[in-house]
Amino acid sequence: MTQAVTSAAQNNARLGILLMIATTFVFAMQDGISRHLAGEYNVFMVISIRYWFFALFVCAIALRQPGGLRKAAASNQKLLQIGRGVLLVAEICVMVVGFTILGLVESHAVFVCYPLLVAALSGPVLGETVGWRRWAAIGVGFLGVLIILQPGSGVFRVEALIPLLAALMFALYGLLTRYAARKDTAATSFFYTGVAGMVAVTPLGLWHWEVMSAPDWGWMALLCLTGALGHWLLIRCYEVAEASTVQPFAYFQLPFGAVLGVIAFGEMVRFNVILGAGLVVAAGLFTFWREHLKRAS
Incomplete structure (x- = not known):
């Protein structure tokens, strides 16, 4: 009996890992499509259309749950939930x-530091204890970011700080999500993520509206579908496996994005980016491992 339960848990973990890898692949494709469309049209318009579909997807999921939209929208911390949704859509605009400006390779290489930012900010935001081992990992990770950005060289550009700002915003979004989870369900947080973000970005998208060509409407439709598919895969991933088991595999989005950047957009992968990203990922995996040990003890 014990063997059967263990085997089922392992199968769930294996399925969860596969789902997380599939999620990162879909999100990397979404990033590539976003880069193409935002290079041709205003970023607010692109994100607005994407969020219209995302909000419909979120509402469709809520309607399938007991209590429907009314239960999904029920929260005693609505300002926090709305703030989370607005922060995420702003982060997406910054990242796109x-x-x-920088391409997929370097943007993803810097952005992967967000788990380290979460670890660093979990103390002041959530009141969690951050030990010296985690601070050491954070220091190593940011050494990797400096290697990527090369602040002392002639090739450094202020624009290189854009994905770092996006990583900081996403880290804050993640921490606020964890804070909101103390009182609200995941369904409620997911609902406000889509709806609040859609309401916030729509006026900007309509203000900057541009005529889109027929082929690009096809890419726009694919962008919306990949967004919905990616979130569905992520939901399924967390349903079948623990977050601590699958989260390290979220780093697969970095190589997927880099390969897409090289093949589809002719980007170059510089040695300092590989070295720096390697340090960031190693430091991030160490923080996940420490958190797993802490929960297991």
Whole structure:
């Protein structure tokens, strides 16, 4: 009996890992499409259309749950939930701008430091204890970011800080999500993520509206579908496996994005980016491992 339960848990973990890898692949494709469209049209318009579909997807999921939209929207911390949604859509806009200026390779290489930012800010935001081992990992990770950005060299550009800003915003979004989870369900947080973000970005998207060509409407439709598919895969991933088991595999988005950047957009992968990203990922995996040990003890 014990063997059967263990085997089932292992199968769930294996399925969760596969789902997380599939999620990162879909999100990397989404980033590539976003880069293409934002290079041709205003970023607010692109994100607005994407969020219209995302909000419909979120509402469709809520309607399938007991209590429907009313239960999904029920919260005693609505301002926090709305703030989370607005912060995420702002982060997406910043990151997509980074794709158009720096490309997928360097943007993803810097952005992967967000788990380290979460670890660093979990103390002041959530009141969690951050030990010296985690601070050491954070220091190593940011050494990797400095290697990527090369602040002392002639090739450094202020634009290189854009994905770092996006990483900081996403880290804050993640911490606020964890804070909101103390009182609200995941369904409620997911609902406000889509709806609040859609309401916030729509006026900007309509103000900057541009005529889109027929082929690009096809890419826009694919962007919306990949967004919905990616979130569905992520939901399924967390349903079948623990977050601590699958989260390290979220780093697969970095190589997927880099390969897409090289093949589709002709980007170059510089040695300092590989070295720096390697340090960031290693430091991030160490923080996940420490958190796993802490929960297991």
